[in-house]
Amino acid sequence: MMMNTRRFALLAAGAAALMSLAPAAMAQAKLKVAGIYTVPFEQQWVSRLHKALLAAQARGEIEYKASENVANPDYERVMREYATGGNQLIVGEAFAVEAAARKVAKDFPKVSFLMGSSAKPQAPNFSVFDNFIHEPSYLAGMVAAGVSKSGKIGLVGGFPIPEVNRLMNAFMAGAKEINPKMQFSVSFINSWFDPPKAKEAAFAMIDKGADVMYAERFGVSDAAKERGKLAIGNVINTQDKYPDTVVASALWHMEPSIDRAIKLVKEGKFAPEDYGVYSMMKHKGSELAPLGTFEKKVPADVVTKMRAKEKAILDGTFTVKIDDSQPKAAFN
Known part of the structure; x- marks a missing residue:
């Protein structure tokens, strides 16, 4: 009986230790992020998004996948593939596919979207940005x-x-x-x-x-x-x-916008917002x-x-x- 009591105590202590580590492990988990671009990575505008996301990946904050040269008719399909593939944040440009991109966002309310757009944010998960340079x-x-x-x-x-x-x-x-x-x-x-x-x-x-x-x-x-x-x-x-x-x-430096989005998604605080201001000089x-x-x-x-x-x-x-x-x- 004494041996069983000791064994139970050890198991309980181990379980408590694992539970105490769980929040830290979750905090350290890499966010899954996808990028969808209609032009090559080296194109000026898209290169800024790609560079900022690669930097976040190099710091170990995110797991990043991206598609370049996505034709407008294929954009919605690629968005859905990334959304169903477990990505928590999707970044791209919606200028020529505005309606389709917003439709996908509505269908995946638990996924966060940060898209280049001339239009307004859309509840509950569609934020927009622009190169206000x-x-x-x-x-x-x-x-x-x-x-x-x-x-x-x-x-x-x-x-x-x-x-x-x-x-x-x-x-x-x-x-x-x-x-x-x-x-x-x-x-x-x-x-x-x-x-x-x-x-x-x-x-x-x-x-x-x-x-x-x-x-x-x-x-x-x-x-x-x-x-x-x-x-x-x-x-x-x-x-x-x-x-x-x-x-x-x-x-143009996209890092202030990308880093903000990553932080908010990790904290569970991502909300529809216009990120345009973060492209201005005062925000670097x-x-x-x-x-x-x-x-x-x-x-x-x-x-x-x-x-x-x-x-x-x-x-x-x-x-x-x-x-x-x-x-x-x-x-x-």
Whole structure:
């Protein structure tokens, strides 16, 4: 009897120890996250999401799987596959598949969704985000005007949607602060990833006198390099590939948004929310890239004005206007 009592006591102690470890084990469990992208991982916009999620995976916080080049008609199917596959957070872009993405979210209320979207969040589990990098775009416009000799800047974008329009409008506003007489030409290639088409659009503007190109899409900087002109990058810093062409870049950092979503899902507190604000400079969601190889080539007075404006944005004394209207401009 005494032996049985001791054995029972040992078993009970062991069970208690396991129960005390359970919460810690659950806290350390990796969150299953899926990414669904309609373009290649290297495309500027998607690369920011992919980079932030890979960083979370490298820290051991999540188990991450992703699909690239998913055609719009297949997007809903892939979302459902990931949702039924045990993923707790699904990240992607819903711009061209808004209705389908929201339908999937309704069908899987226990799965959290963080999707690029121009629309509002949807209860109970559909949060949205956007690349609100109009602030560094404004600063980049100031730099562009400072290095332009012809007074003509060309802008080539993907589609005339709010996410692109606001960057272009902010860029042009920044350029006009330096040179009120600056002229612009705006073109959209109606594709998120077609470097040859973007390149041809840029060539057309250069032929009309543009000596600085705003490279909202891949391909534009290649055109500028071939013609000996300058370019301003967007979302990512490509100056290492174009050291004599890319003067500055408005950078997007998705880490603040991704890290917030992961934390909230783990805590069971994820709710429909607009994450757009976390892409702004005050949250370190965006910034103007270092001038690097152009540090000494941009006029000193322009750099001084730009840095003062950067400080004003960060301390809240200057607000870059958000203008989502389609910019329409052509050289005179």
